[in-house]
Amino acid sequence: MSTTSLSPTARLILGMIRMGRRTGYEIKQLVDVSARFFWTISYGQIYPELKRLEEAGLIAGESQPTGGRTRTVYSLTEAGETALDEWLAPDGELVWELRDEGLLKLFFSEGRDPEDVIAHLRAVSARSEAVAEQLRSIRPDVDEPGPGPLMALEFGIAFNEWLTDWWRSAEERIAREAGAAPARR
Amino acid sequence: MSTTSLSPTARLILGMIRMGRRTGYEIKQLVDVSARFFWTISYGQIYPELKRLEEAGLIAGESQPTGGRTRTVYSLTEAGETALDEWLAPDGELVWELRDEGLLKLFFSEGRDPEDVIAHLRAVSARSEAVAEQLRSIRPDVDEPGPGPLMALEFGIAFNEWLTDWWRSAEERIAREAGAAPARR
DNA sequence: CTTTGCATGTAAACCGTTACATGATTTT
DNA sequence: AAAATCATGTAACGGTTTACATGCAAAG
Numbered sequence: 001m002s003t004t005s006l007s008p009t010a011r012l013i014l015g016m017i018r019m020g021r022r023t024g025y026e027i028k029q030l031v032d033v034s035a036r037f038f039w040t041i042s043y044g045q046i047y048p049e050l051k052r053l054e055e056a057g058l059i060a061g062e063s064q065p066t067g068g069r070t071r072t073v074y075s076l077t078e079a080g081e082t083a084l085d086e087w088l089a090p091d092g093e094l095v096w097e098l099r100d101e102g103l104l105k106l107f108f109s110e111g112r113d114p115e116d117v118i119a120h121l122r123a124v125s126a127r128s129e130a131v132a133e134q135l136r137s138i139r140p141d142v143d144e145p146g147p148g149p150l151m152a153l154e155f156g157i158a159f160n161e162w163l164t165d166w167w168r169s170a171e172e173r174i175a176r177e178a179g180a181a182p183a184r185r
Numbered sequence: 186m187s188t189t190s191l192s193p194t195a196r197l198i199l200g201m202i203r204m205g206r207r208t209g210y211e212i213k214q215l216v217d218v219s220a221r222f223f224w225t226i227s228y229g230q231i232y233p234e235l236k237r238l239e240e241a242g243l244i245a246g247e248s249q250p251t252g253g254r255t256r257t258v259y260s261l262t263e264a265g266e267t268a269l270d271e272w273l274a275p276d277g278e279l280v281w282e283l284r285d286e287g288l289l290k291l292f293f294s295e296g297r298d299p300e301d302v303i304a305h306l307r308a309v310s311a312r313s314e315a316v317a318e319q320l321r322s323i324r325p326d327v328d329e330p331g332p333g334p335l336m337a338l339e340f341g342i343a344f345n346e347w348l349t350d351w352w353r354s355a356e357e358r359i360a361r362e363a364g365a366a367p368a369r370r
Numbered sequence: 371c372t373t374t375g376c377a378t379g380t381a382a383a384c385c386g387t388t389a390c391a392t393g394a395t396t397t398t
Numbered sequence: 399a400a401a402a403t404c405a406t407g408t409a410a411c412g413g414t415t416t417a418c419a420t421g422c423a424a425a426g
Contacts, residue, residue: 007384007385008284008286008289009385009386011289012289015289015292015293018293019293019295023404023405023406024405024406024407025403025404025405025406026404034292035288035289035292037283038283038284038285038288038289039284039285039288039289040386040387041386042386042387042388043405043406043407044386044387044388044389044407044408044409045385045386045387046406047406047407047408048407048408066394066395066404066405067394067395068393068394068395069393069394069395069404069405069406070393070394070405070406071404071405071406072405072406084293087290088290088293088294088297088301088305089301090301090302090304090305090307090308091308094285094286094287094290094309094312095284095285095286096284096285096286096287096312097225097282097283097284097285098222098223098282098283098284099193099223099224099280099281099282099283100223100224100279100280100281100282101193101279101280101281102279102281103220103223103224103337103340104193104196104197104200104220104223104224105272105273105279106333106336106337106340107200107219107220107333107334107337108200108203108204108269108273108333109273109331109332109333110204110329110330110331110332110333111331112273116273116274116275117275119275120273120275122275123275123276124279127279127281144295145295146294146295146296147294147295147358147359147362148291148292148293148294148295149292151291151355151358152288152291152292155288155291155351155355158351159347159351162344162347166340166343166344170336170340173332173336174332177332192412192413194413194414208376208377208378209377209378209379210375210376210377210378211376211377225414225415226414227414227415227416228377228378228379229379229380229381229414229415229416229417230413230414230415231378232378232379232380233379233380251376251377251422251423252422252423253421253422253423254376254377254378254421254422254423255377255378255421255422256376256377256378257377257378371426372425372426373424373425373426374423374424374425374426375422375423375424375425376421376422376423376424377420377421377422377423378419378420378421379418379419379420380417380418380419381416381417381418381419382415382416382417382418383414383415383416383417384413384414384415384416385412385413385414385415386411386412386413386414387410387411387412387413388409388410388411388412389408389409389410389411390407390408390409390410391406391407391408391409392405392406392407393404393405393406394403394404394405395402395403395404395405396401396402396403396404397400397401397402397403398399398400398401398402
């Protein structure tokens, strides 16, 4: 009944629990391997948020130690299922944020030696190529049910390939302009 | 001589001052129109940071009131020019962050009614289409010197067009799968 | 004369990372 | 025996947004 509007981080945790990641540790692992390029989370958020969600009655924790090692396994309550489904409904404002210092440097490149600008563009392009390659390498390991996790990963691959190409074409463009009006030596 | 390693926000401000945006207000304006989709900044950051940069000797402020309206105009000192050039040199780690709640919802879409998933994908696609259109509409106004600002804007346009296509193709894929294995009614 | 734009600033709240601390279990 | 992995948690720090507060100037 409570509409305590959850933070995206809280919703991520609810979703992960429904996917079967039931301890804080497991949630962190899955985010790190399959959502890292579009969402990150740290233990400093996870454990306090798990407590808050339990207090709010959206999840229920059960102590299940492995030997002498403490371990709390969470599951969604009915209210938690409802809250997650409400978020998943196709409406509402969605967080979308990009912070790209590479673009910022390009933005301020006026007056720089074209060689330096080109080196920068090349480095940025190489970075997304490396990310694409890394994501391609983990694709075979995705065995989550449903199309979501695989499609998200494929987004990451396609996006980083697109980025690689864009930065490469930017490099060509700057090289052409520098060739047409070469820097004085 | 001091290597007080600046935050990206501080460097953004230095860059904007070199581009001729010399008051806090003007810096905010330019970021909002031309860098908004890959970098944001608020007055709550700008004014304290301008003071810090002045104390650090990287910028110098001069009071230039317009009538009875207070106004402080900043310019780069030699140390400020150097600091900016150091950052612009083609090396060093660059902040890159994406936060996309739309992808997160896709990630957790397992078990949802395909109609809902499709509606979500359509909404996300429409959102990037609207951003692309908005960026296209401001392109003719870009009259900054050098290729950087225009290229950054063109990145935004191309990126949002790519996003639009990707989400549309995701929609088709889900629709196909739902058609092949339709939901029970 | 009213609205919009110019211009500056602060305080509180919020969000997130990093570093630290602890200790058990499993693998090498 | 050592290293890696499992597992939980906190405190401090830092960055960012939001809301608030103020007031002049220009344009309608």
